[in-house]
Amino acid sequence: MKKAVQLEKIGWVVFDLLLLLLGWIFLVTCTSAKDTFPDPVSVFSMLFTSFVKPIGTYTMWGHIMWSLYRVMVGFTLASVTGIIVGIAMGSSKIAEAIIKPIFEFLRPIPPIAWIPLAILWFGIDEASKYFIIWLGAFINVTLNSYVGASRTDETLIGAARMLGAGKRKVFTRIILPASMPQIFAGLQVAMSSCWMAVLVAEMVRSNEGVGWIIIRGTDTGNTAQIIVGMITIGVIGFILTTAMSWIERKVCSWNTTL
Amino acid sequence: MEHNAVKQILSCRDVSKTFYGDGKCTEVIRHIDFDVTENEFVVLFGPGQCGKTTLIKMLAGLEECEEGSISLENEKITGPRPDLGVVYQTTALFPWCTVRGNIEFGPKVRNKDKKETRKRADHFIDLVGLKGFEDSYPKALSGGMRQRVGIARAYCNDPRVLLMDEPFGHLDAQTRYMMEEALENIWQKEKRTVIFVTNNIEEAIYLADRIILLTNRPASIKQEFKIELPRPRDYVSPEFLKLREIITQAMDATV
Numbered sequence: 001m002k003k004a005v006q007l008e009k010i011g012w013v014v015f016d017l018l019l020l021l022l023g024w025i026f027l028v029t030c031t032s033a034k035d036t037f038p039d040p041v042s043v044f045s046m047l048f049t050s051f052v053k054p055i056g057t058y059t060m061w062g063h064i065m066w067s068l069y070r071v072m073v074g075f076t077l078a079s080v081t082g083i084i085v086g087i088a089m090g091s092s093k094i095a096e097a098i099i100k101p102i103f104e105f106l107r108p109i110p111p112i113a114w115i116p117l118a119i120l121w122f123g124i125d126e127a128s129k130y131f132i133i134w135l136g137a138f139i140n141v142t143l144n145s146y147v148g149a150s151r152t153d154e155t156l157i158g159a160a161r162m163l164g165a166g167k168r169k170v171f172t173r174i175i176l177p178a179s180m181p182q183i184f185a186g187l188q189v190a191m192s193s194c195w196m197a198v199l200v201a202e203m204v205r206s207n208e209g210v211g212w213i214i215i216r217g218t219d220t221g222n223t224a225q226i227i228v229g230m231i232t233i234g235v236i237g238f239i240l241t242t243a244m245s246w247i248e249r250k251v252c253s254w255n256t257t258l
Numbered sequence: 259m260e261h262n263a264v265k266q267i268l269s270c271r272d273v274s275k276t277f278y279g280d281g282k283c284t285e286v287i288r289h290i291d292f293d294v295t296e297n298e299f300v301v302l303f304g305p306g307q308c309g310k311t312t313l314i315k316m317l318a319g320l321e322e323c324e325e326g327s328i329s330l331e332n333e334k335i336t337g338p339r340p341d342l343g344v345v346y347q348t349t350a351l352f353p354w355c356t357v358r359g360n361i362e363f364g365p366k367v368r369n370k371d372k373k374e375t376r377k378r379a380d381h382f383i384d385l386v387g388l389k390g391f392e393d394s395y396p397k398a399l400s401g402g403m404r405q406r407v408g409i410a411r412a413y414c415n416d417p418r419v420l421l422m423d424e425p426f427g428h429l430d431a432q433t434r435y436m437m438e439e440a441l442e443n444i445w446q447k448e449k450r451t452v453i454f455v456t457n458n459i460e461e462a463i464y465l466a467d468r469i470i471l472l473t474n475r476p477a478s479i480k481q482e483f484k485i486e487l488p489r490p491r492d493y494v495s496p497e498f499l500k501l502r503e504i505i506t507q508a509m510d511a512t513v
């Protein structure tokens with residue numbers, strides 16, 4: 001039963017891809033789009049050769065690794081800092097009163113708006129990229145962890161205290177696991193926002209990375225290279241979100257809503 | 259005949275409680291005063307919303323007394339403490355812990371010996387009939403099984419007094435009978451002082467050594483009944499039915 005359902009799903013995905021490809025072929029053979037838009041053959045041949053033949057200094061692998069490395073640095077920093085600040089806010093009224101308004105104010109400012117300041121503060125190298133990537137994710141993780149921690153069932157806290165848990169154990173054994181599903185919702189969004197932020201950061205200023213491929217393509221008028229970059233971004237983004245959901249299912253297997 | 263002196267373990271001295279909030283005050287408990295002897299099974303029996311949960315929370319140290327005091331062996335209860343075990347109305351199991359994780363929670367957070375804890379947990383898992391479910395998460399269990407875990411968790415922490423707040427209130431009648439029988443069985447094997455809250459009269463008579471009948475809110479003690487029927491009790495024996503009649507009448511008089 002389950003297998004059949006999955007096969008059907010995969011079937012539809014294949015169908016979608018074929019439809020997309022057919023539409024693309026139609027556009028570049030029968031309409032005037034062929035003057036400005038590369039055909040699938042040149043795009044895919046470029047995509048595949050890019051893994052062995054460098055674009056700029058690196059092959060596609062190199063660019064992907066650069067981008068992923070930046071994402072991982074920013075994401076890890078954001079997860080650790082966001083979970084700590086968020087849970088502190090959710091479990092202490094004072095921390096909540098002090099920190100929450102600041103976050104409500106910062107939240108609507110898109111990470112891109114921070115780029116000038118980031119460059120001013122951290123220079124044009126890696127540090128400012130990490131800052132941009134960290135920032136958006138940090139706000140998401142913090143707010144989600146905060147909601148998770150502040151919604152922890154009082155009865156469970158009471159039960160743990162009755163069984164002999166002190167403040168620290170209530171925190172590590174009750175509030176933290178109770179917030180996990182919400183924290184993961186935050187991490188999920190944060191992962192996407194990190195991936196987008198890295199591309200923006202690389203487009204603004206860099207010599208390598210998937211975002212750079214697109215900017216480089218623009219500068220040299222190489223449309224195929226732009227599309228190769230976009231496809232890569234889509235595929236990597238998809239892999240990252242899928243991996244996050246998989247980890248979430250493993251860590252929160254106790255959760256009834258999953 | 260037993261000649262051991264009966265030992266007072268818990269005393270509730272003239273306790274009152276009023277909640278103040280949103281500009282209005284709700285008087286919930288009015289001058290409640292009773293003692294419990296060691297290994298006694300006391301049932302607090304009263305109508306819904308009369309203040310039973312509030313009283314249990316005060317006994318547990320989770321809610322402060324406004325007037326009066328509660329003490330365990332002459333020591334005032336001022337906050338939650340592991341020698342008082344609570345079994346909750348809604349299953350307050352930790353959903354991220356397995357059955358075993360829940361049952362071992364108390365001894366683990368109190369840094370008890372690991373081997374000893376495991377042995378104790380195994381013993382109670384067996385006693386409440388959960389063998390084979392050690393690694394299940396609460397979401398996979400039925401309501402009755404969850405309450406079994408709740409009871410085993412309270413027992414495994416080895417409390418002096420067990421406080422149970424309508425633990426079978428949400429179960430269907432069939433499961434409820436089974437759980438009452440199981441609880442009596444466990445209590446016979448592992449004697450403990452129990453304070454059990456219910457608004458079900460059959461449950462009260464089936465389990466109690468003594469029933470404390472509470473009035474409507476604000477709850478105060480209306481009357482006490484010593485139940486001396488031999489255990490296990492028969493729900494339809496003439497003595498049982500007669501007691502039921504007497505208590506029902508006393509209860510109606512309170513309204």
Ligand SMILES: Nc1ncnc2c1ncn2[C@@H]1O[C@H](COP(=O)(O)OP(=O)(O)O)[C@@H](O)[C@H]1O
Nearest residue numbers: 277279284286305306307308309310311312313
């Ligand atoms: N924290 C609280 N603040 C205000 N009123 C409360 C609070 N807790 C309980 N009450 C009130 O006390 C009354 C008794 O509640 P409860 O002890 O839960 O009754 P029972 O368990 O007998 O059904 C209820 O009317 C409820 O509204």
Ligand SMILES: [Mg+2]
Nearest residue numbers: 310311347424
């Ligand atoms: Mg209640």
